[in-house]
Amino acid sequence: MTMAGTFLDSTELVLNMGPQHPSTHGVLRVILKLDGERVLGTECVIGYLHRGVEKIAENRTYAMFAPYVDRMDYVAAVSNGLGYCLAVEKLLNAEATPRAQAVRVILTELNRIGSHLLWLGTHALDIGAITPLFYCMREREYTLNIFEKYCGARLTTHAFRIGGLQYETYDGFEKDVLEFCDMFLPKVDEYEELLTGNRIWIERLTNVGILNAADCKDYGVTGPMLRAAGVKWDIRKALPYSGYEKYDFEIPTRENGDTYDRYIVRMQEMRQSVRILRQAVADIPAGPIMAKVPKVIKPPVGEAYVSIEAPKGELGYYIVSDGSTQPWRVRVRPPSFVNLQALDKMARGALVADVVAIIGTTDIVLGEVDR
Amino acid sequence: MMGLLRKIFLADLFQGLRVTFRTQNPKNIVTEQYPAERPKVAERYRGAPRLNINPENGQTLCIACDLCALACPETLIVVGWERNPETKRKDLVTFTYDTSRCMFCGLCEDACPVDALELTQDFELASYSREGAIFDRQTLEEGIKPTKYRF
Numbered sequence: 001m002t003m004a005g006t007f008l009d010s011t012e013l014v015l016n017m018g019p020q021h022p023s024t025h026g027v028l029r030v031i032l033k034l035d036g037e038r039v040l041g042t043e044c045v046i047g048y049l050h051r052g053v054e055k056i057a058e059n060r061t062y063a064m065f066a067p068y069v070d071r072m073d074y075v076a077a078v079s080n081g082l083g084y085c086l087a088v089e090k091l092l093n094a095e096a097t098p099r100a101q102a103v104r105v106i107l108t109e110l111n112r113i114g115s116h117l118l119w120l121g122t123h124a125l126d127i128g129a130i131t132p133l134f135y136c137m138r139e140r141e142y143t144l145n146i147f148e149k150y151c152g153a154r155l156t157t158h159a160f161r162i163g164g165l166q167y168e169t170y171d172g173f174e175k176d177v178l179e180f181c182d183m184f185l186p187k188v189d190e191y192e193e194l195l196t197g198n199r200i201w202i203e204r205l206t207n208v209g210i211l212n213a214a215d216c217k218d219y220g221v222t223g224p225m226l227r228a229a230g231v232k233w234d235i236r237k238a239l240p241y242s243g244y245e246k247y248d249f250e251i252p253t254r255e256n257g258d259t260y261d262r263y264i265v266r267m268q269e270m271r272q273s274v275r276i277l278r279q280a281v282a283d284i285p286a287g288p289i290m291a292k293v294p295k296v297i298k299p300p301v302g303e304a305y306v307s308i309e310a311p312k313g314e315l316g317y318y319i320v321s322d323g324s325t326q327p328w329r330v331r332v333r334p335p336s337f338v339n340l341q342a343l344d345k346m347a348r349g350a351l352v353a354d355v356v357a358i359i360g361t362t363d364i365v366l367g368e369v370d371r
Numbered sequence: 372m373m374g375l376l377r378k379i380f381l382a383d384l385f386q387g388l389r390v391t392f393r394t395q396n397p398k399n400i401v402t403e404q405y406p407a408e409r410p411k412v413a414e415r416y417r418g419a420p421r422l423n424i425n426p427e428n429g430q431t432l433c434i435a436c437d438l439c440a441l442a443c444p445e446t447l448i449v450v451g452w453e454r455n456p457e458t459k460r461k462d463l464v465t466f467t468y469d470t471s472r473c474m475f476c477g478l479c480e481d482a483c484p485v486d487a488l489e490l491t492q493d494f495e496l497a498s499y500s501r502e503g504a505i506f507d508r509q510t511l512e513e514g515i516k517p518t519k520y521r522f
Binding site: 166 | 392394442443
């Protein structure tokens with residue numbers, strides 16, 4: 001047999017998936033190399049949503065840049081704002097007041113639930129379960145309403161300011177959050193009833209896109225994907241920020257590191273978030289909401305890196321200050337971007353239909369990947 | 372054995388269907404019929420900008436201090452003023468607010484020292500032309516007039 005062979009041998013097919021594919025969660029383009037239904041390799045093409053956020057930061061003052069970070073991971077805008085504010089506060093050597101910290105924790109945990117709900121809905125939709133999407137959106141609306149009542153915006157919130165908060169909590173804030181907690185836990189049971197035991201769901205997800213702990217560490221994968229591989233790593237516990245050390249919660253982990261385990265980990269994380277919410281709402285300390293920071297923020301020369309546990313993984317902000325009112329350099333370590341690197345490792349050898357499940361389970365937001 | 376029975380009688384399927392049918396009650400409908408049914412936005416909602424006027428004398432509250440223009444990340448506010456020779460104060464002449472570039476972050480209303488500039492609860496900002504998104508002083512003071520539809 002010569003290498004030329006017949007046309008039957010030339011089974012390799014290069015296929016474009018995206019950027020307009022509905023289950024790439026935005027504008028991700030994946031070039032798939034296929035042998036029949038098997039994936040031989042993938043290549044991601046990113047940058048369709050690049051807006052140069054890091055460069056914009058160099059031409060804005062510290063306070064002005066805060067609304068832009070909301071536009072990176074627009075599903076979890078509050079977490080982005082928290083990370084940025086913490087990084088600038090570290091540069092300024094300031095710390096938010098206890099009241100501000102408690103409110104920050106409440107809002108970021110609500111946002112974590114909202115982000116996970118959107119992930120669950122779209123991930124299930126990708127795989128073929130349409131019902132959970134409607135239910136998830138319905139519950140997410142409650143968190144968005146709390147944001148809207150608190151700071152006046154639903155998605156790109158700009159809720160936090162450097163040094164604390166701009167807005168005092170509204171009347172009935174605690175009641176709203178507690179009502180949400182009471183309402184939400186039975187709903188998680190409902191989702192689990194729909195999906196966790198469902199035979200189609202289990203067979204579709206188990207042993208798909210396995211990424212073990214060693215690979216996770218090699219690729220720098222963080223967040224629920226790392227925890228699903230059995231590594232107990234959560235920045236909220238490992239390097240507590242914004243008063244997370246005060247709250248009692250667990251880090252859910254699983255062993256296999258497949259798509260089903262990531263689903264379970266995220267479901268349990270939502271339950272743990274409710275636990276944190278209840279504790280945080282129970283005692284929001286009284287006092288001022290803004291620490292003593294100068295009106296014109298002019299940090300001393302230096303650099304600071306702060307990472308927080310965003311819903312998708314470790315979100316880091318590295319800011320270099322040259323002593324002026326504008327940052328010299330802002331570098332963002334987005335969790336989605338780093339987690340997306342592992343796509344090739346997970347998809348290699350899988351079937352084409354599984355690629356959709358694997359992209360979904362990575363929980364990427366292209367606004368954050370491209371920045 | 373239990374597992375096999377569950378498999379034959381499609382227990383997991385009916386479990387899921389139970390959830391679906393539990394929410395069939397018309398009481399549980401959460402969808403808003405938007406143009407017919409007006410949504411109630413929050414008090415702090417950051418929508419269309421407004422330039423407040425003093426209700427007592429109809430004068431603008433704006434003191435033309437330019438702080439909102441300086442606070443704006445997109446530099447979309449342009450404040451035109453001239454010095455009043457009698458009072459030696461700045462008088463507001465023009466005020467342009469380009470909502471096509473606005474991201475409604477609220478930094479301008481935070482910066483305003485006299486609560487003249489405010490982001491209101493109006494959320495219908497669509498216009499037929501790009502020029503329509505640029506609000507002049509008159510639009511800012513009187514508010515936008517969204518098209519009304521009959522239902």
